[in-house]
Amino acid sequence: MADSPFLIVGGGIAGLAAALGLARIGKSSHILEKAPDFEEVGAGLQLGPNAVQALRWLGAWDAVAPHCVSPAEIQVRDGISGHILQRIPLGETFEKQFGAPYRLAHRADLLNGLLESARSKSSIKLQSGAEVAHVSIAETTLSLNSGKSLKGEAIIAADGVHSEIRKLLIGQPGKNAVGHMLHRGLTPIASVRASVNIDVVTLWLFPGGHVVHYAVSNWRHFNVVAAVEDSEISLWTAFQGACQPLADILDLKINWTKWPARDFDPVRNWSQNRTVLIGDAAHASLPYLAQGAAMALEDAWVLSNAIQTANDLEAAFQKYSGLRFKRTAAIQKRSRQLGKIYHAGGALRHARNVILKATPSTGFLKQMSWIYDWKP
Helix, strand or coil: CCCCCEEEECCCHHHHHHHHHHHHCCCCEEEEECCCCCCCCCCEEEECHHHHHHHHHHCCHHHHHHHCECCCEEEEEECCCCCEEEEEECCHHHHHHHCCCCEEEEHHHHHHHHHHHHHCCCCEEEEECCCEEEEECCCCEEEECCCCEEECCEEEECCCCCCHHHHHHHCCCCCCCCCCEEEEEEEEHHHCCCCCCCCEEEEEEECCEEEEEEEECCCCEEEEEEEECCCCCCHHHHCCCCCHHHHHHHCCCCCCEEEECCCCCCCCCCEECCEEECCHHHHCCCHHHCCHHHHHHHHHHHHHHHHHHCCCHHHHHHHHHHHHHHHHHHHHHHHHHHHHHHCCCHHHHHHHHHHHHHCCHHHHHHHHHHHHCCCC
């Protein structure tokens, strides 16, 4: 069994990161991706210092960094008045404080950097068009739709928010109570009006929704994501009454795609026998802390360390989920809370704005340090 590879179900960010972590500790892996190609759909993402540190440890940062954007700051603005409520500088002082920079990337650029790094490792086998039809947790085997069976040293489920392996381990997740809809899209950076500051991450707060936008792909594209609480109404209806700068953003020529915002209630145990969950399969979260990819990268680091130091794999998987539960559960809970804060209206909106304006950027960063200043 020790000569068998780790079988990784899912070739997205979590799966590739897991394989790189295993390679770092001398373990071989076989990634099974059901899609015809290894590719990432979606739009942009934010890589905080914790994500950058994890990418460095995994050996993929050098492949990802050239495609990233370095923003000057984060601006939080009120979507009705247009007023700037908070500014968080992301320059040299920020990097010195947290030991790594803050970067912006397209999901595809992150995936391609991880993929390039994985392809350079002889211990990692990559197989696309490999859909898993059956999983035996007791036997640590997988059956593919092609009819082929595989036996591994262990199974790592990196099959995302709709994970079938999670259902085997934990049961069917409860109905998602949030119901938010994400409208995501990209436009060429040249199509953005000169009045828009493309050098910053801008977060617009609005009753019933919010919008975030920033440059990605080494300044080639502009990424816009709008979250709407009422999934039945149009994007423009949701933001009716927005100030002109926000309305101009929503009027950009963008081919919008809609994605339901999903998360799970936190669960403590992510493993059974020699099968373990990683990334969204274990702890899917609303994206309002911009930590989804970061949590998957951190998972890979912690999981690899646990495998290297524990006496056996079952103990390693228990240790890993124990180490990760508190942090990922806090991300899940805080993301839900932020949805309520971002989308506040009436008196709560005014109180929020007053507090944001009164909080110095240093105080704001202190509140975020539990996320950014992380080590395994």
